[in-house]
Structure formats: structure tokens, C-alpha cells
Amino acid sequence: MYFSLFEQVILLVFVIFSVSSFTYEIWKRISIIIKGTGTLPIDRIGERCLRFFREVLLQEKVIRERFLPGLMHALVFWGFMAFGVITLDHFVRGFNGRLLGETAYSIYSWVAAPFAVLVIIGILYLAYRRFYLKPKELGKISITSGLVAIFITLLMATYMLTELDLPENIEKLNWWGHSFLILAFLFLIPRSKHLHLVLAPVNIFFRSFTVPDHDTVEIDMEASEEELDSMLSGLTKMSKKQALDIFSCVECGRCTEVCPANRGGGLLDPKHHFILDLKDPMLHSSGVDVLGQINVEAGWECTTCQACTDICPVGNHVEKSDEIRRHQVLVEGQVPQEYQKVFRNLQESGNTEGAFQSPLADTLPDYKPDKDYLLWLGCFARYGLDPDFENSVRSFTKILDEAGVTYGVLTEEMCSGDPANRLGDKLTYQMLMEQNKEQLEGVKKVTSLCPHCVVNLDQEYKKYGEVSYKVEHHTQVISKLIDSKKISVSRSSSEKLTYHDPCNLSRTLDEIDAPRNALNASSSKYFEMEEHGNKTLCCGAGGGLWWKKETKGRTHLVRAQQVVESGAETVATGCNFCFGMMKQGLGPLTPDDQKEIQVKDIADIVAENLVAN
């Protein structure tokens, strides 16, 4: 094929138009991202590269989360990779040049041609799913998606035609067709969710290793008015990573599909409320000062379970309840009355209940520096938010006693601050954190039955500065005691037993194995629920929602319903809030002809099956 000067000029004009429009649109977004606060993280670079390899190049997560559509997506993705060189070569030909020599090209065609078929299969399946199956989570049908599907199919078809021996004029026509499709595609990409082609790999690379990962809010009570104003106005500004998230979203709806608030019939729809709703304001204002525009009511419904963030295929930190809540509390002063009560209790008495005495703490030994562990009770256990949980604490101390491990509690233990932190009252949180840090000075090892406390004492406090101690969740302590044979447990529990992974333990602390180790050591009838491990479904109590009076939906019942349907006789948990929430949910949900399902802590199951050494 030979291209005349006229043809070359035409081609050049189109290429310039398409490439510059593409670059302009991308630049528009990059310039917004740059305005974000902070920096894009590049710590643990090796792990980042590995993750990039697995999640981007191998498409591992996409395939794992939704197998068939994921695989089809991977086919298209791999096909695109394979076609990179071919496409470049295609355009060079338009200027009568070649990128690949004749032989190299024909060898490479052997790789590319099968991919063309695979891409067609992939894209046709995805289109079939999008336009025929119409899964709810994908939302409204978009014309661009249809166009893109047609483009890709035609691209592959026109490519395959080039491999045939066609008459010269048809070949040229086909060549132009292929070129225009590519240029049109390039034009469409940045204007649609297909921008994820460009941004998702970058976003996955920069994804944080800590979840949840919200900016700290440090409040200086001595600050001048200007300093205070600038701190407060910073609260509604996105970080660079958050801005990148918004443009990377592929609108797949996985986040909303797994959201417990949404599944329970609530209003919250993280795909829209936390991501897509912010896109237009960003583009219109060419800035990142948009966090104040998150739907407030939706923000209060979030249990901060991080299921959305965990599942997002493009590496978004979806959950943004922290951002909207802290804005409501610190700037607007608009806080549901029940939470105002919790905040006041925390300020006045240092615990969520406004209590002055803990009957449980009074019966436990005091912490002294010669003890192995500081046993951190947390408000739930300390003030009997569910009085039955006291037994679980005693089960744990029984295990420690049996193992000869010494422990003690702080007489002046304050709330770790979890509810204040998650509900946005960063001032009260800071006050509690400072007092607790002071009390914990010099302490080496802390253990707690409450994953919320563990996350705060450890991961969250560390965001504000060093801590001297190590914190272990009690299931980690128990699991280690079993492994090191400090306690013996018999597998004598014969009830049908399942385990509900607490969000804070599984997704935030990434602890999946320790609880299972303990349960398998004590029971021969242990089985998994469908949603388990870091795919667990929140009990409904997280994010301070334990204290919420009315909820629109049945967030707190969805998980309990699953437990009822699982056929378990006993459900074990590793979190006091899950314990309390499960009990509240299971009661009314258990059918009349079914025995009420027992709720126990892992410590209870292990303690029941202890064998004296």
C-alpha cells in the first residue's frame, strides 16, 4: 500500500486532532489531581510492583471477584497489550514506513491474530452482559459503552481483514476504517469510564496498604484564627490519591453490591455517593474542594466496613464517610442527637456510656509493669453494652490463666476513641488518644477482645505518632498459645459451628487465620459461611452505628439472616460489637421451629474445650 501526500496530510490532521484532544482531556484531569493534598505514596515499592504485576498484568483480582466477566475482561485487556505494537505499526504504514520488518510482523501476527478472536469473544460477552443481562450494579445503560463495544469489535474485524489478501482498494478502505476507529476510540477514552484504561494501572500502583486510610486531623487548640480556618477549609479538599480514584472508577458497581448499608435497604450507594457524585463538581470547579458535597445522610449510614474499598478492581479507597462526617461535626455542627450524646459522654466521663464504674474491671487484676499483657477491655466489655459479653472476657482470662500468662487492666482506662474517630469528632478523639497514650507509656504488650480498640490503639494512633507498645487481638494471642502448646484444646465441640469475621479484624488488621486456627483446634464441625475472610459482611455495628437509634434499612439484620440460613448451631465472632449485634439480630430472625443460634466469642469456644495440662 502506498499513501499519497494528500492522504498523509489527512491522516496527520486526524492524528493530531485525536491525540491532542486525548492529551487535553487527560491533562485537564491530571491538573486537578495535582491540586490534591499530600503526595502519592511510593513506600514498599517492591510490594507495589508485585501487586501491579498481579492485579494489572495478570488481572488476578478482576478474575477472582467476578469470574466469567473478569476473565472476559482479561481477554480484552491482554488483547490490547498484544495489539500495542501492531497499532503503532499500523499508523507508521500510513506514512509509508514500517515499524516492524515483514518477517517480524508476520511472526508477531501469529501472536496477535488469536488475540483478535479472544478480544471479540471477550467484548461480545461483556456487551451481552451489559445490554442483555443488565446486572443492577452496572446502573443505567450508557451509549458510550455500546459505542466502545462496537468500536472494539470492528477494530478486531478490520485487523483480521488486513491479514487476508484483499484487493488493494479494499485493503486501503479497511486500513482507513481501522485508523478512524482507533482515533475515535482515543477521543472517547478520556471522556468516559474507559479512562480507566489509562488511570487504573496507575491507581492500583499507588493504592494504600492501610485500610481505612483517611488523613489525620490534628487540632491545635492554641491555633490562631487564620490557622484554624485554613485547617478547616482543608477538610473538604481531596488528597491526590482520592482525586485519582474518582477519574479511575470504571463504574462497575462492585462497591455498592457489597455495601451492607445498601444491601440492608439503606440509601447509601458508595459508587455514586463516594465516587461518581464528586466527578462533575471536580471537573466544573477544576479543583478538589468537593468533599463537602458528599450526601450527608448517606455518609451517616456507612458502617466503615471497607468492603467497598477492598473489592474495588481499580484500587479506589471508596469509603469517604470519615471525610463527610468530620466536616459535619467540626465545621457544620450537624450531628444526629444520639451521636451528640455519645460525644458528650466521651468528653465528660471518658467512655461511651457516661458510666463511672465498671463492675467487670473491678473484679480483674490491675495492670502492673511486671505483667505479660495489659488487658484492654474497651467500653463494650467494661460497661456491659451486652452484659453477656462479660462471660467472654472471663473465658479469655481463663485461657490466659491456664497458660500461665499474666495480665491486668487499667483502672482509668478510657475509650480508645473509635466511635469519636469514625463518627468524625476528631477533637474528642484527639483528647482520648492523648490521655490513653499517656497511660500506656512504658507498656510493652496490649491485648484486647475488641478489634475496634486494637485498630485504634495500633494503626490509628500510629498515624499521629509513635507508640511504645505492640497490640494483639485476643484471637492472635489464643492462636499463638495453641501453637506453642501453652494450652491444650480438644476438638470436642460437636455443634455445627461457623465464624463471622469482624470487618476490623479481617479487612483492616488482615487477620483471617488466627481465629480459624483457634476454632479448628476446638471443633470438628467448623464450617465457613459463603461470605467470609476479607469478603465478610459487616454485622451493622461498625462506624459508630451501634449507637444509632433508627436506621432506614436493615443493615444490622442482613448478616444475621445469613447466619440463620447457614444452618449453624453456634456462630463465633471475634468482636464484642459483632457479638452484641448478632444476638440482637438472631433473636427475632430465628424461625419458631428452629433452636436459637448461640452467639459466642472465640475465647468462649476455646475455653469450653480446654484440657488441663
Add this chain to the structure above:
Amino acid sequence: MKIAVLIKQVPVSDSTFRPAENELWIEEGQIQYEMNENDSFALEEALLIKEKRGEGEVVVVCMGPSGRAPRVIREALAKGADRAVHIVEEGPFETDPHQIAHILFESIQSESFDLIFSGLQSVDLGMGQTGVLLGAMLGMSTATLAMSTEIQEDKIRVKRELESGWFQWLTLPLPASVSIQSGINTPRYPSLKGIMGAKKKEIKTINKTDLNLSEGLQKVTRIYNLETDKQTEYIEGDPDVQVARLMDILKSEVKVLGA
């Protein structure tokens, strides 16, 4: 528009109470205090009026001990009140609403407020009279149990809650003293800016002992826990005997029937 809001610091109502040794009040030690719930609605109503009108002053007036009362005063200032009058009372605490109104009258009579809002009643004493009495002493028009308010030039229109779901609309000339029912609005939470700004706001303190007061009209003579005891008597015999005994108990022992 100058609005005074009477706020009281009260024990959180689900605390465990013990009578103090002198049996004149409760043991203060392990009790958490907060702004009386009705009063926080009254404060919010005043703030909303000020914000809606875009002008005015909201002054909170609080009587209580110097040790703890400033906490609720600061909270009110943080929420947006412009300044405060703190009448310091170290105890024994005044419990007679007439006397309390008198103390408040002495403290604020020079201010000429257009409006006084108070909570319908305090959760600790539940008298529900202070606001009205104070209004009367200041020669204001008064209303109780407001479910909504609306300022109309020199009048205030108030929707009052009556029994069995009945309401009454009243229009009162200003100045007026109105007591506010819970649920009339949604009280705000102090914003960070409010909290920081409150530090600079004026709190005028007046010592109760410096005021010119005469003897109160009523006083608490004893606070005690009700003694409960259980007695069980099986009434035996034929029905006539049983009925006779039962009537006897109801008339002479439990005294719910006339002799």
C-alpha cells in the same frame, strides 16, 4: 432582637442517684452533668431566630456552681450564643422556682430583653415555672409549651401543645417569655470554630450571695429513696371470708378505698 435563654445544668437522668447525707439534695460525686434537654431546644430556637433575622443577640443565663456550670455555659457559647451571665451558686442549691425566678430577675432586669426562652422544665426538679414567673416579674407576656415560634414584627406567634394531640396558636406582644417543648428543632453540635471562638466570649459572673434576696416561699425538706418492701398474705377461707378480708385490706391497710 435581644434574646435571653435560661439554661440549667442537670444530672444525666439515667445516672444512679443517692441522697446526700443531709438529705437535702443528691450525692454529687459520681454523676455526669449536662445541659437540661429542654433548654438545649430553647437555645437552638433562639439561635435559629437570630440567624434567620441576621441580627440580634443571644445571651445565655445560667445559675450553678463555679466548678461545673461553666461547662454548659461554654457549650452554649460554642454553639453560638453571644455572651453569658453566670449566677454563681455554690450550694445549698435553690429549688424554689419563685425564688429562682427572683434571682434571675435581680440579675437581668437591667438588660431589657425582647424575648426570654426557657426549657419547658428541668429534668431534675420538673417544676416548669421559672420562665413564666420570671416573665411575669419583668412584666412580659408569657406562654408555655411552645412547639413552634414565629416572630412577627413586635409580636411572637407560638404554637402550644395541649393534651390529646390538640394544639393552640397564640400571638403574644413582645417582650415575652416562652417555655420551649422538646422536639421543636434539632439542636446543633458545637463546631470547632464555635468551640475555639467561645473562649473569647464574655461570661459575666454574679454571686447569688451578693443579691438582695428575701426568704423563699418553699423549700425541700427531705430527699430520700422510696422504701419498698414486699408483703405477701395468702387469704384463705371460703369466698365470703376472702372478700371480707380483701375489703378490709383495701380500706384500712392499703387505704385505696374509703372506710
